Amino acid sequence: MTKDAAHSPAAGGRASSAPLMGRDAEPTLFELSQPGRRAWQLRTTDVPEVPPEELVPAAHRRESPPRLAEVSERDLVAHFTRLSHRQFSVDLGAYPLGSCTMKYNPKVCDAVALLPGLADAHPAAPASCSQGWMALLVELEEALCAVTGMAAATLQPAAGAAGELTGLLLMRAWHEAHGNPRRKVVIPDSAHGTNPASVTLGGYETVTVKSDARGCVDLEALRSVLDTDVAGIMLTNPNTLGLFEEDIVETAAAVHEVGGLLYYDGANLNAILGVVRPGDMGFDVVHLNLHKTFATPHGGGGPGAGPVAVSERLAPFLPGPRPTRVGPGADGAGDRYEWSTPPRSIGRVHSWHGNALVLARALTYVLVHGDDGLREVAQRAVLNANWLRKRLSGTFDAPYDRPCMHECVLSASSLKKRTGVRALDVAKRLLEEGFHSPTVYFPLIVEEALMIEPTETESLQTLEALAEACERIVAAAASPDGAREAIEAPHATPVRRVDEALAARNLVPTFDARR
Amino acid sequence: MSGYTPHTEAEIDSMLEFLGLESIDELFAAVPLALRLAGGTGLAPGAPEPDVLVRMRRLAAANRPISEELVCFAGGGAYDREVPPVTRALASRSEFVTSYTPYQPEVAQGVLQALFEFQTLVARLTGMEVANASLYDGAAALVEAVNLCVSATGREHVWVSQGVNPSWRQVLSTFAAGTGHAIEVLPLADGSTAWPPDRDAEAPAAVVVSYPNYLGCLEDLSEARALCDRTGAMLVVAFDPICAGLLRSPGDWRADVVVGEGQPLGMPLGFGGPYLGLFACNSANVRRLPGRLVGETVDAEGRRAYVTTLRAREQDIRREKATSNVCTNQTLMAVTAAIQMGWLGTSGIAEVALRSARGADYCRKALLAVTGVEPLVSAPTMGEFALRLPVDASLLVERLADDGFLAGIALDDEYTQGRRDGLLVAVTERRTRSEIDSFADSFAKALR
Numbered sequence: 001m002t003k004d005a006a007h008s009p010a011a012g013g014r015a016s017s018a019p020l021m022g023r024d025a026e027p028t029l030f031e032l033s034q035p036g037r038r039a040w041q042l043r044t045t046d047v048p049e050v051p052p053e054e055l056v057p058a059a060h061r062r063e064s065p066p067r068l069a070e071v072s073e074r075d076l077v078a079h080f081t082r083l084s085h086r087q088f089s090v091d092l093g094a095y096p097l098g099s100c101t102m103k104y105n106p107k108v109c110d111a112v113a114l115l116p117g118l119a120d121a122h123p124a125a126p127a128s129c130s131q132g133w134m135a136l137l138v139e140l141e142e143a144l145c146a147v148t149g150m151a152a153a154t155l156q157p158a159a160g161a162a163g164e165l166t167g168l169l170l171m172r173a174w175h176e177a178h179g180n181p182r183r184k185v186v187i188p189d190s191a192h193g194t195n196p197a198s199v200t201l202g203g204y205e206t207v208t209v210k211s212d213a214r215g216c217v218d219l220e221a222l223r224s225v226l227d228t229d230v231a232g233i234m235l236t237n238p239n240t241l242g243l244f245e246e247d248i249v250e251t252a253a254a255v256h257e258v259g260g261l262l263y264y265d266g267a268n269l270n271a272i273l274g275v276v277r278p279g280d281m282g283f284d285v286v287h288l289n290l291h292k293t294f295a296t297p298h299g300g301g302g303p304g305a306g307p308v309a310v311s312e313r314l315a316p317f318l319p320g321p322r323p324t325r326v327g328p329g330a331d332g333a334g335d336r337y338e339w340s341t342p343p344r345s346i347g348r349v350h351s352w353h354g355n356a357l358v359l360a361r362a363l364t365y366v367l368v369h370g371d372d373g374l375r376e377v378a379q380r381a382v383l384n385a386n387w388l389r390k391r392l393s394g395t396f397d398a399p400y401d402r403p404c405m406h407e408c409v410l411s412a413s414s415l416k417k418r419t420g421v422r423a424l425d426v427a428k429r430l431l432e433e434g435f436h437s438p439t440v441y442f443p444l445i446v447e448e449a450l451m452i453e454p455t456e457t458e459s460l461q462t463l464e465a466l467a468e469a470c471e472r473i474v475a476a477a478a479s480p481d482g483a484r485e486a487i488e489a490p491h492a493t494p495v496r497r498v499d500e501a502l503a504a505r506n507l508v509p510t511f512d513a514r515r
Numbered sequence: 516m517s518g519y520t521p522h523t524e525a526e527i528d529s530m531l532e533f534l535g536l537e538s539i540d541e542l543f544a545a546v547p548l549a550l551r552l553a554g555g556t557g558l559a560p561g562a563p564e565p566d567v568l569v570r571m572r573r574l575a576a577a578n579r580p581i582s583e584e585l586v587c588f589a590g591g592g593a594y595d596r597e598v599p600p601v602t603r604a605l606a607s608r609s610e611f612v613t614s615y616t617p618y619q620p621e622v623a624q625g626v627l628q629a630l631f632e633f634q635t636l637v638a639r640l641t642g643m644e645v646a647n648a649s650l651y652d653g654a655a656a657l658v659e660a661v662n663l664c665v666s667a668t669g670r671e672h673v674w675v676s677q678g679v680n681p682s683w684r685q686v687l688s689t690f691a692a693g694t695g696h697a698i699e700v701l702p703l704a705d706g707s708t709a710w711p712p713d714r715d716a717e718a719p720a721a722v723v724v725s726y727p728n729y730l731g732c733l734e735d736l737s738e739a740r741a742l743c744d745r746t747g748a749m750l751v752v753a754f755d756p757i758c759a760g761l762l763r764s765p766g767d768w769r770a771d772v773v774v775g776e777g778q779p780l781g782m783p784l785g786f787g788g789p790y791l792g793l794f795a796c797n798s799a800n801v802r803r804l805p806g807r808l809v810g811e812t813v814d815a816e817g818r819r820a821y822v823t824t825l826r827a828r829e830q831d832i833r834r835e836k837a838t839s840n841v842c843t844n845q846t847l848m849a850v851t852a853a854i855q856m857g858w859l860g861t862s863g864i865a866e867v868a869l870r871s872a873r874g875a876d877y878c879r880k881a882l883l884a885v886t887g888v889e890p891l892v893s894a895p896t897m898g899e900f901a902l903r904l905p906v907d908a909s910l911l912v913e914r915l916a917d918d919g920f921l922a923g924i925a926l927d928d929e930y931t932q933g934r935r936d937g938l939l940v941a942v943t944e945r946r947t948r949s950e951i952d953s954f955a956d957s958f959a960k961a962l963r
Contacts, residue, residue: 012521025819026624029632029857040863042597046948047873052761055872057895060733062763065865066640068856073601076857080629084610087625091609097618105613106519108564113785117575120582122589123787124924126909129585129916132577133786146556158651158788159843161830169693197830197840201662203693206835244545275543276550291843299847300626301616301807302649303789306843319689347689351592351654351682351776352787364571369519370561380520380527382542387530403534403542431622436615442831459521460530488815493621495814503812503824507801509645510635514811 013462015093098451101292134337149279150309163287163306168202252282271406274375407453590941627821642766650792653776664721678728706894731899760868781855805839
């Protein structure tokens, strides 16, 4: 392939360098291990060197140390650096993975998380030693309430799914306090998989409601399942098709009419920051994914943070203990903070206070953006997504041909019929074009779905390069050779398509399980 | 207005023109006018990075961190362990920090292989066959373990030792409101769980015990195992990954599921998070495992490769029938722990465990020499121990903070028959003899 000429210049978000040193497999830490080698160094303590036999009763002592790996510091650095070279990341190139909001993560947030006053604070230290942290958490809670239009929030949930379950338990507690926890929770057929999984763990039964031809909740279908056994509905707005639920006010009224509550899945909040708020749409419970909307880095799959904000009437049920501002201290020098547990709290949902260093990053992100910056985030995310949707709507099918919000859902259905090349193949070809692939085969209600979320941090040049890459892939698929190349892609990545069936059939979850 | 979006005014105009729009607002035509925020969110305008850094430094300075102001003798599930520059440097590589869940394995071999190594290291440490790719924290791992046991046995009663971290037990009871599991706490007697004699009560799905327990005590797990063998319950052991360097592994005690808090494996205290939920079990239960699991396989050219596997357990495929709702986990912490375990190695983990036990033994004797201080329980301990004080423990903690010590954790009165005089003290490999000596001096002075 002659790549150089084919690409637009100055596409900042296209990763141009694939594996640095060929495509040999990196040995595991265990294969690099040499008996007797070591990296560790510990503090000189001068504590008396009592033998283990005098410290731990024989019945509890292990016979030999656990076999870990035995490597030098140099081996360790080389190994993990080489592994990092086999990994795509936002810092390397554009990551238009729909529903995941893989935007650029400002480095200033990392710098804050490294401050010793934050990173080295023990979570069980008395409140008198933790005033800075408590002030930070209260400030973040207030900011998240301002953005969502809610009254109070818990910062404990460690990720979106943990937030969902917390929110469902809040709904359950509220209904119980009003006589009956109810039995069912309604979710649309376009919902994320975590929604129904959380509903089950919340002790509810999932009732799925169809989307209509426009891609939104079918209001009539919804009305037909609503009764006084429905605890509430979980909605993502904009939904997973990237479309704003235009009938949200009517939806909220219908659910509230039967005494149900509205749960807002914040996965797609990036689209509406500073433009419209879940609280104003009628939602009672909102979870946020700080690792999406508020740019805390995703860490290869976590840590996230999934705070849950609620309306006034649900605040007494929030998890505790929570940091609370109690006004100026006796010395008059600034506000004081204490831990308090709401009167009808559902209890703790985290070992401590939540993923605190993630929360500190999120507050930093809020402060550098502010009211104007957050609105600009939403505007530009929506602008980028619509530009790509229009640009690519001749290349792929556009099942919902109307303006989208922060992401667009296209389909490779015609391409597959025409050439045999599927959404998955397009995704794999994009990897070697220097882009992370979009989300494929989700939402489930779109055939051969390609869900593209460019985010606001990619430039027009990057969008152009991404569109050109898609066009090139589709054009090449027209010839049998080109189609075969797509079906066999990727070729230039650290490994080629992996045998997932073999991994499941012949399970090797550890080095020691190898035959 | 931030510097993180690249659009120039001219580019915005050209993009709007391409879309046939006059203004950015038209992009939001689907949002009913009546709902749109007219007056903004009420947040202040954005501030430049340097200004925000000044603000955040000021907030940080209002804490008393253990690195700069307090010598740490507090534990309770969060420990002041050695985290070397090499772990911090490797774990902060942006390829690990800014990537997503490895759904495209061809460009995610770095994270996938690191997770495979993490799973191997946790399996070796626990003495189990399989470990998952992480959960949120120790409490979340406990909740998932109980869910696994309930699903495997078809029973819903769960017996949990009072020696399990009280915060984890609170989280367990919060989530039981949804699942309907009946959680029964079995009290400690002199530091060890008082297992009930065989009785008519409904047989439990799981028996949960902590090793060492919250008070630092080493319980004889063969009693819990025998109880499980008699009742058909599964044994869940909450272990400490550092103490495991010296103690018999949970697998050796024949645990069915092992959970733990992975923070001591390279994570800063960070006011409680992000930490790392450790979860291990045997192959028999692998299809009930919560969360992600990485397996080894080959690519189209037959080269070794890694991929997330047994995906049919997970929420995005199985939806309401999934084994767990977990999606985002703590991958970066798992990678950090793999690096830290690589740094410690076989000899290092044993040495850290031994030095912690020595420090705790030395400190315990020094504090027990102070008039009026007594051991709370007589069971053998490792790394952490509980004292009974002649004063309110939280007052002593406040008083010693003035002297530059985080003296420990004032125990909840469930451990002290309603009194407030229990103190939980942890000593790690980082505490020197002179720090312990001065701590004991301050302790004595404060109680005088």
